[in-house]
Amino acid sequence: MAGYLFSLDSIDSLMNCIDKGTYSTRLSLPSGGLWKIHHEGTFADYSSMAEGDNVYFFIKRKIYGIGILINISGECKFLNYPKANYPDTPDYDTIKSKLILDNGSKESLQYRFVCTFKPSPYFFKDGIDMDETLASAPNQFKILRAFWKLSFIKFSDEENQAFKNIILRRNIEVINNSSIINTIQSDFVKSHLQIEALVSNNSDYRLTTVPFLNNINNPNGSLKHEMAIEASLIHQLTNLEENAVEVFGKWDYLTHQIIASPFKPIDYMDKMDIFGYKYIKNQKPTISNFLVIEIKKGQVEVQDVMQLMKYVDWIKNEYTYGDYSMINAFLLGHSYTQEAIDTYQDIVERKYINGVRPSVSKTWNNVRLVTYNFDITKENLIYEII
Template identity: 45%
Template structure:
């Protein structure tokens, strides 16, 4: 189970969003008909959203209850209008009749709402929020991403952080959990979900996919202009259970981008893993394997191998606690220098010990894979291949 913490500039905006059960990030429209890095990062943050993930609404130091992403039709995320993935400076009149949430209430701002997600209270959104300091002090070891929540519209947290966040909110609102004190709850109206259902049912024009981002960033040699587009392709194709992609990377229950991978310090100085994930033992909520990826738009160098291995050691210390066998690492690039290939073989291993006392066994880890990417325009799909 994952969680998403969404930030609002004021309580009125938060209240409106909670009442409607629909969220959309306001996107600054590019003037050169090319998506910016920030635009692509925002889109990437939506790619792994799925039904059942929790939603937390945050404004001015406080978090106001818990919601849950729900599917309307086949998904919980959509393009707000059919051409939303094209970085064109539409006017509101251009898209007024086609938007999912761009009616007269949103007005001219509707053109800046490109992607939406749908959710419901679970159990409730509360009018009295829980202070962030109270949250962080409730379970200090559990919170990693929440401590680095700065300058973003929303962040994703893993199951441990999600559980800790839910626990403190429920404890602080225990007297309201029976729903009887309605004056303490933010009301929820299904009207907007019904309107969205009417438009998306049987209509693929609102389906969330990155094809326009691929085409917008693609170059003649199959490379992308930005690493964020490579990031989008990996996350989207894995989250969509694309068989060819899963054959290379495996199947994962949790995937996230730009996950903190260094001791806490000013956010701008923190190292972040491009992609981090894990999977459970089937039928249990026990993690069996962790995933880390380092992505490069062009050729990967020796320094990129070292950076990936730095993240491997971080996961070993922070998540798998000495068991390197739980870690799978991949370096994705357009190609690899010969020096990088040799370096990966020479330094891409770790010796460690399993068991205790008389049962101690010496092991060696070398689960590092080099993977090339190439965009196939004819298939509108990114192809990955292990070197």
């Protein structure tokens, strides 16, 4: 299962989250009736949340855990109030009775998305210092090292297990002796029942991409923000929308903006637009395939093909250890230059050796070129392999 690390400013904030069994990111107000790129990125992160993912909190160098996302009425993430994903701000007094999270002021309207969780097995009182966490499994922590200027991050099964390992080891006495009162207790059940009363059979609280796409589409069917395409595609694949799955397949883990370069100053790191993987059927957590998608909002050019292949080689080195056959790569844009198509045909092929005694020479070229188009009647993105 994946994991999420949420950044908070105080222990009081942590207690409030745990007591309610909810977390919400405070977002700046939209400007000029439009969402900004960081708003779209936050939507993408919430869209990929799934029941069973773990939850941790980060406060002043220390990491607290452990929680697990749980579904309420079939979902573990919601809009905080109807149309919270639209780029406008309603009157607080008018919408107050429909808020999932309400701190008693209009500031509550800045909390647009909410996820729900419970302790698993406990939320332990003592946090683990960031340095101790990193030192406990240096080869497993990848995304944590790039946690910079973000409200929260998502990380893979392997890194999630490393988080759990250090927290559980440091709290063995608590786990083995229930008489030791060393856990932060939670009264989340009452809060979850109140949420259920609001969201049950009410689609107004479900996350949708419509308001993120309608206001930034161009007359030719392209979008103005690449992040909006990332968010839409992650949402469509997570919800198994037919067209998206037909083109890109089904994936058990999806995320975006994943580091794909040697460690260096964060602002200069290369990032994959969409990254994912799937498990061998009924054999979780054994991974069968990895996904990488490079996205361009307009016309795909030669350098974009080169960038995708750089990511393919990075995954080969960092995740599949030489086995290209595990990689599924896609280039997604609104259109392609002929030069980009010609370059694609010339450079995507990879020769590699598979196995030992006997070793077998193999060829890989599993790269697909895909176009997207905003369908104004369906208010959604449509994908097509070229």
